Amino acid sequence: MNATNDYPVILEHMSKAFRVDGRLVSALEDVSLQARAQEFVTLIGPSGCGKSTLLNIICGLLEPDEGTIILHGERNAPRLGRVGYMPQRDLLLPWKRVLDNILLGPQIMGRDLAEARREALDLLPLFGLEGFENHYPATLSGGMRQRAALMRTFMCHHDIVLLDEPFGALDALTRRTMRRWLLDVWARFRQTILFVTHDVEEALFLSDRIYVFSPRPGRIILEMALDLPADRRERQAAAPEFVAYRQRLLQALGLEEG
Amino acid sequence: MAEFPVAARPSWRRRGRLALAQYLPAAALVLTLLVLWELATHLWKIQPWLLPAPSAIWKAGLAAKGLLGPHTWQTAQETLWGFLLALGVGLGLGLLIEFSPLVRYALYPLLVVSQTIPIIAIAPLLVIWLGYGIWPKIIVVGLVCFFPIVVNTADGLRSADPELIALLRTMGASEGQIFRLVRWPGALPMIFSGIKIAITYSVVGAILGEWVGASRGLGVFMLRATNSFRTDWVFASIAITAILSVCLFGLVSLAERLALRWYYAAGRGERWEELKPSRLPKATR
Numbered sequence A: 001m002n003a004t005n006d007y008p009v010i011l012e013h014m015s016k017a018f019r020v021d022g023r024l025v026s027a028l029e030d031v032s033l034q035a036r037a038q039e040f041v042t043l044i045g046p047s048g049c050g051k052s053t054l055l056n057i058i059c060g061l062l063e064p065d066e067g068t069i070i071l072h073g074e075r076n077a078p079r080l081g082r083v084g085y086m087p088q089r090d091l092l093l094p095w096k097r098v099l100d101n102i103l104l105g106p107q108i109m110g111r112d113l114a115e116a117r118r119e120a121l122d123l124l125p126l127f128g129l130e131g132f133e134n135h136y137p138a139t140l141s142g143g144m145r146q147r148a149a150l151m152r153t154f155m156c157h158h159d160i161v162l163l164d165e166p167f168g169a170l171d172a173l174t175r176r177t178m179r180r181w182l183l184d185v186w187a188r189f190r191q192t193i194l195f196v197t198h199d200v201e202e203a204l205f206l207s208d209r210i211y212v213f214s215p216r217p218g219r220i221i222l223e224m225a226l227d228l229p230a231d232r233r234e235r236q237a238a239a240p241e242f243v244a245y246r247q248r249l250l251q252a253l254g255l256e257e258g
Numbered sequence B: 001m002a003e004f005p006v007a008a009r010p011s012w013r014r015r016g017r018l019a020l021a022q023y024l025p026a027a028a029l030v031l032t033l034l035v036l037w038e039l040a041t042h043l044w045k046i047q048p049w050l051l052p053a054p055s056a057i058w059k060a061g062l063a064a065k066g067l068l069g070p071h072t073w074q075t076a077q078e079t080l081w082g083f084l085l086a087l088g089v090g091l092g093l094g095l096l097i098e099f100s101p102l103v104r105y106a107l108y109p110l111l112v113v114s115q116t117i118p119i120i121a122i123a124p125l126l127v128i129w130l131g132y133g134i135w136p137k138i139i140v141v142g143l144v145c146f147f148p149i150v151v152n153t154a155d156g157l158r159s160a161d162p163e164l165i166a167l168l169r170t171m172g173a174s175e176g177q178i179f180r181l182v183r184w185p186g187a188l189p190m191i192f193s194g195i196k197i198a199i200t201y202s203v204v205g206a207i208l209g210e211w212v213g214a215s216r217g218l219g220v221f222m223l224r225a226t227n228s229f230r231t232d233w234v235f236a237s238i239a240i241t242a243i244l245s246v247c248l249f250g251l252v253s254l255a256e257r258l259a260l261r262w263y264y265a266a267g268r269g270e271r272w273e274e275l276k277p278s279r280l281p282k283a284t285r
């Protein structure tokens, strides 16, 4: 039991297929992975390889066809409402103001709303949303909407958080600021994060460990623990280890240049 | 996603200008038509019992104030109660249809068929069954109005974004919470569209109900005026009908604005305005 408790998330031999037009299309094949407590784990792979499907399974929206999910040492426990999940789209409720969107989790879970509101107001500056709490989402920029969605996820207070390409829809410049800022937020909350991306640099700047997926059906073709400075600010894209890791990632993804 | 500029709140002056730009053309058009009408009746010396001039209608209407008032009040009451009935039944059926597949399959086709039955044929039956009181009129108004409310409620509830629902599920939301937080607020714009269509039919529905048997109401007044060739009174009551309808529509629009602040907060209208081809720089056209 103790060994599994060090790993809040363990997936064993998971497979999932979808029925499309009467044919079974395999999305995930024999995927096994773990994430240590407070670890930042990145899943990287080409589009359509089943990354979102994997997160949907972990958060409880889907059941795998085969395999086991162990959350906090509990086998096949009910998962809905126990894992923080930020889907690819920001999915803010257009009819709720930013603050009310952020408080969606506490509201649904029936937590003390006055206290949650106080906490949210304290955290707004950290998420760069100060002064926008009473705006409707439609009047926010893409980056702000994404930060609001992330803050909504964090306000659920789960110690496992799944982030599905949170910056995928943003421009390169905004991505870069968001990356730095995500680290600041994580430094404060220190959850176990499963982070999906298709951006190699992003993976190397953020992660403790990286899983590389093959094209569909998704299989893990490389697991790479990064021996880079734990303090992300000290990670340099030009450092030799960094370059070597990037090379291996690109190679595994079949994107190697030259 | 590009970083769109954050839409600023429009100033009151700008809002006033927008409102003016919105309503001025219609007002000008109505005024022009009235003037042309007035001129035509004088120019060609049209008999008043064929087509009275607007000024004559106005005068006749003012003179018959004491008569028109109670009739209008009666019609307004029938309209309001009938509309409320339609609203209750419409929302109720819409919810039932959305939440019970059985009801959906059983009821939806019947509702569509119900709209093909001429109200003119039903209205006299209602009088036979329920007498000359207010109820047959209320029911006619209800029958005329409920359909767009049912359809828009059911379709609006159905149009909820499945991904939003999935997100709430991951937070552990119950079906009730999902309804309250996602499906109902998301359906409201469509429900209001249905209500707006319904309210425009409502006054005509009341008049139709009065037509087949009543002692009071604008419909009765119109009938009597027609029979005694008081064309000016016919037109006066038509005008009142129109004004009543527009006022009710305005009230619903106001309620919509208040209930759907988020829908209008994004400055949709202004965004459309900005995106007009004539306002874009030449190079991007």
Ligand SMILES: Nc1ncnc2c1ncn2[C@@H]1O[C@H](COP(=O)(O)OP(=O)(O)O)[C@@H](O)[C@H]1O
Pocket (backbone or CB within 6 Å): A018, A019, A020, A027, A046, A047, A048, A049, A050, A051, A052, A053, A054, A216
């Ligand atoms: N609900 C579904 N029904 C059918 N096929 C699906 C469904 N969800 C995902 N898929 C398919 O599974 C594969 C993996 O999808 P997804 O997990 O979204 O990939 P990724 O997030 O890595 O881009 C894709 O080929 C997709 O078309």
Ligand SMILES: [Mg+2]
Pocket (backbone or CB within 6 Å): A051, A052, A053, A088, A164
């Ligand atoms: Mg995806």
